[in-house]
Amino acid sequence: MCGIVGYIGKRDIAPLLLEGLARLEYRGYDSAGIAVTAPKGGLKMVKAKGRVRELEAKVPARFKGTAGIAHTRWATHGAPSDENAHPHLSADEKVAVVHNGIIDNASDLRRKLEAEGVEFLSETDTEVLTHLIARSSAATLEDKVRQAVRLIEGTYGIAVLHADFPDRIVVARNGSPVVLGIGEKEMFVASDIAALVTHTRQIVTLDDGEMATLTAEDFRTYTTEGTSTSAEPTTVEWEAASYDMGGHDTYMHKEIHEQADAVDRVLRGRIDDRFSTVHLGGLNLDAREARQIRRVKILGCGTSYHAGMIGAQMIEELARIPADAEPASEFRYRNAVVDPDTLYIAVSQSGETYDVLAAVQELKRKGARVLGVVNVVGSAIARESDGGIYVHAGPEVCVVSTKCFTNTTVAFALLALHLGRTRDLSVADGKRIIAGLRRLPEQINEILKAEDEIKELAQEFADARSMLFIGRVRGYPVAREASLKLKEVSYIHAEAYPASELKHGPLALIEPALPTVAIVPDDDLLEKNRAALEEIKARSGKILAVAHQEQEKADRTVVVPKNEDELDPILMGIPLQLLAYHTALALGRDIDKPRNLAKSVTVE
Ligand code: M6R
DSSP: OOEEEEEESSSOHHHHHHHHHHHHGGGOOSEEEEEEEOTTSSEEEEEEESOHHHHHHHSOSOOOOSEEEEEEEOOSSSOSSTTTSSOEEOTTSOEEEEEESOBTTHHHHHHHHHHTTOOOSSSOSHHHHHHHHHHOOOSSHHHHHHHHHHTOOBOEEEEEEETTOTTOEEEEEEBSOOEEEEOSSOEEEESSGGGTTTTOSEEEEOOTTEEEEEOSSOEEEEETTSOEEOOOOEEOOOOGGGGSOTTOSSHHHHHHHTHHHHHHHHHTTTEETTTTEEOOGGGOOOHHHHHHOOEEEEEEOHHHHHHHHHHHHHIIIIIOOOEEEEEHHHHTTTTOOOOTTEEEEEEESSSOOHHHHHHHHHHHHTTOEEEEEESSTTOHHHHHSSEEEEOOOOOOOSSSOSHHHHHHHHHHHHHHHHHHHTTTOOHHHHHHHHHHHHHHHHHHHHHHTTHHHHHHHHHHHTTOSEEEEEEOTTHHHHHHHHHHHHHHHHOOEEEEEEGGGGGGTGGGGOSTTSOEEEEEOSSTTHHHHHHHHHHHHHTTOOEEEEESSOOTTSSEEEEOOOOOGGGHHHHHTHHHHHHHHHHHHHTTOOTTSOTTOOSSOOOO
16 A cells, blocks of 8 residues: 655755665556756756656656655556646745545545646646645745644545645644654654664654654654643564565565464564463453453454454353354444443454554543454554554565464464463473474474475465365365465455355365365364365365364365364364465566555555
8 A cells, every 4th residue: 555755955856766675666657757956946847657667667767855755555536647646836836745545535635626726637636735735825834734734534644745844744643543753863764663773773653643753853743623732652573584585485485484484483582381271462441351251252353353354263162251253344334232341352463454453442432441452562453452452463564464474363362372371371381382382483484394295285276266275174274364365365266165054055165276275284173174074065165274284185285283173273274374375476477566555464
């Protein structure tokens, strides 16, 4: 989705901003642009449809400036084009704006401005904002921006340059992330810390309704009402090197292979052998409060929702608290009953997914207690939550989530164990789960050793027009996530069904041309799952099983190491990440940036 980078200081601005944009490419975009305040006055701007390298080719050698803003656009209002790319300039060419988010009342504002004689050069909602800022009669840039954003309904993260105020960049946030990077006699702004970490690890994350003024020397933050706010920089731990491919051909491949280390990180420092439980420092939930929880409701989107489905099962199994997961995108619109005895948990890799954030805000408005299970430290969902667990997967760059899914399921296992041990889970079961958690990194590495075998299988599946994924109880969310992985990255149609539902409809689809991937753990439902394989085989369906032992009825079985029953779902999807990856590779897909998708969905 759209990305913003800005800089004020003494460095050569264009290469710095272009490098920042390149680091945001993973979010998905269709055009890019850059504007600077020229040393001799006025603004200079270049925009290009297509990739950042196409913009780079258009930027003249002498494109110097004292401050600059740049943007990657993901089209919402108007097709990808040079004109619709950001920044947008005001008619007098004094104001340049880059914007992430959606202005809901843009059409009304546009009509009013056109009636006043303003000519629009693009179809975007953002251009409205540019003209509003330029037409404000306020004396300072801060007041001009403040007046303009007050007229706007919708979401925004913006950065603004003004030729009459060349010593500053003014930024504002409402619903779209804005992060300040604090340097020595230089300041940065971005929509994502990925664009900042090569320059500084001191960051300030703006809250909704907050603005900031950046000069080379300093920064200050305040609300859109003008009241000063205090913002202490925090240090981000992610290394710049985490954003490099580290010898892999794609980020997806790198991130799949980082999973053992990532799981090690989410466990580190949290296990308490003495009491056979875990410490989750940020939970802000004491034992008495934990015992009062009557239900758990987990909310997330896409892969995070699937991790939440696994989490709900673990909480039911280990803590015996009724739990379920629901897409946050649905929950926020259905006027759900908000119950004071329910613990709500928002799950998100980015911590910025708009549907999840909106669900959290709605819950908070209704007095609920919300925990966040989030990867990006300091992200909006982490900050809006009453407490939570960081999943410590490290930066995930590929649009398709892999390592963060795995770490999120481990984080849920920790939470389930913690809640269980404040209730009825025995010391012996606590020890058993802890031992299982400790085995995970080694077992992940063992699974990844089967990559060549899975690559070979992927060549067979690349011809399929459609695939069915089935699993029962613990295997069902695994099947759903594997099906999402395959369709996102290979564009092969895939459908996931509970194996128990086969007879109620999907069996009609079975024929040799429709391969079925079946999740078959060695648990109390093994025989039931085997019966489902028989039914498929009897109809000449081709079967790939992911199981703990060879499955006679399957054409091929990928055998994964057995862990504790409750923890098996953490591992069983990993070979299917590789299957999705190698199928996409065989089909020549754009693996790290699948078509039409964005890493952080910060708009509705
Ligand atoms: O950042 P989040 O975890 O909140 O993102 C939620 C979904 O948009 C995300 O999981 C999406 O489904 C990914 N493309 C999955 O690979």
